[in-house]
Amino acid sequence: QSVLTQPPSVSAAPGQKVTISCSGSSSNIGSNYVSWYQQLPGTAPKLLIYDNNKRPSGIPDRFSGSKSGTSATLGITGLQTGDEADYYCGTWDSSLSAGGWGIFGGGTKLTVL
Amino acid sequence: QVQLVESGGGVVQPGRSLRLSCAASGFTFSSYGMHWVRQAPGKGLEWVAGILYDGSNKFYADSLKGRFTISRDNSKNTLYLQMNSLRAEDTAIYYCAKCRREITQYGMDVWGQGTTVIVS
Numbered sequence: 001q002s003v004l005t006q007p008p009s010v011s012a013a014p015g016q017k018v019t020i021s022c023s024g025s026s027s028n029i030g031s032n033y034v035s036w037y038q039q040l041p042g043t044a045p046k047l048l049i050y051d052n053n054k055r056p057s058g059i060p061d062r063f064s065g066s067k068s069g070t071s072a073t074l075g076i077t078g079l080q081t082g083d084e085a086d087y088y089c090g091t092w093d094s095s096l097s098a099g100g101w102g103i104f105g106g107g108t109k110l111t112v113l
Numbered sequence: 114q115v116q117l118v119e120s121g122g123g124v125v126q127p128g129r130s131l132r133l134s135c136a137a138s139g140f141t142f143s144s145y146g147m148h149w150v151r152q153a154p155g156k157g158l159e160w161v162a163g164i165l166y167d168g169s170n171k172f173y174a175d176s177l178k179g180r181f182t183i184s185r186d187n188s189k190n191t192l193y194l195q196m197n198s199l200r201a202e203d204t205a206i207y208y209c210a211k212c213r214r215e216i217t218q219y220g221m222d223v224w225g226q227g228t229t230v231i232v233s
Binding site: 032033035037039044045046047050051056086088090092094099100101102103104105106107 | 148150157158159160163170172173174175208210213217218219220221222223224225226227
């Protein structure tokens, strides 16, 4: 069971917009930056968003991120069939013991209808 | 270009050990924290372990503590994962990933292609 909660699946038509939520707690999302990763079928994950809302070089501005309190959201506009993938949120959990650990959400499968 | 290449995976019997390696190139390896992340067949990503840029601090998933050990050799630009007492549930693709910064609390901006471990 993941500490970060994501919807298992979302879907939308090409050209439309979709949002994916990621819910955590004060010790993880509430205290640390959130990243989002895209995993296309059969490939390694790829960083989409870091520090809550920043895009690495080469990531189109159709992808956006936000954070409020203990929740984060990934937004994708102008959906394309090539966006069909699994999306994961990730952050650090700052436990008082052992210095903390990394955590991911359970993943959300995006289907572009 | 920035690259991470994992190796050392394979088929291993339950209870045995395996050491994974991750060779880094194209960046100053000794300046960045590193992680191991795994993905069981058909499942999501699971964080395994992280290590600071200089190896001074290491962090582990609670469920793996005591069986897995992360380490690095900055002179060889290589990250390691020693896995002992392997179980069937350790079967997964194991990815190494580079942190954006020297410590582990930040996002993972470069990922390897993964190495497959099958415990059977």
